[in-house]
Amino acid sequence: MIYSLKGKITAKENNLAVIECGGVGYACRTTLNTLSTLECDGRDVLLYTFMNVHEGGIELFGFFTKQELNCFKMLLSVSGVGAKAGLSILSDFTPEQFAMLIASGDSKTLTKTKGIGAKTAQRIVLELKDKITADNSGYDINAGTGKIPADNSARSEALEGLMVLGYTQGEVMPILAGLDGNLDTAGFIRETLRIIGTK
Secondary structure (H helix, E strand, O other): OOOEEEEEEEEEEOOEEEEEEOOEEEEEEOOHHHHOOOOOOOOEEEEEEEEEEEOOEEEEEEEOOHHHHHHHHHHHOOOOOOHHHHHHHHHHOOHHHHHHHHHHOOHHHHOOOOOOOHHHHHHHHHHHHHHHOOOOOOOOOOOOOOOOOOOOHHHHHHHHHHHHOOOOHHHHHHHHHOOOOOOOHHHHHHHHHHHHHHO
């Protein structure tokens, strides 16, 4: 499995970027959000990759951030959602926006993406909401910067959900520790993502 590629972008097309590494050009299917960050200016860039092997062949997908890659993988885990739909959704929404839609149960906004109907959007929210707001029993929530009370399950669940998206404890715990303790899990995730998005 190819974890990442580092090299120069030699071509960009609709939902496709070619990155040259060691004299080999790798065609990576990607989102419009990732494409907007890539320039064919001779500088090295790093793309986090996902390889999809299927009957029709092998496809390589590349993303500028781990968060976008993790959201893509989650979308592929939803029954009836393929790579094309996943790229379309993540072209219309950043990982932070997508996570907020799932955490808040907003399937209607997902239907703004071309090809995503109401039933598919509802299925995405239904199947992914538990993954983003999963129970956090495997992490030391008092580690790192900022402390979260051990009995605050909503904060703990929010931490787990944010880590599923690819954020580290060090990134999100100081934010979570400073939020209003009366929020529910979705509220903690929503507010943390909002604050991250303004930095």
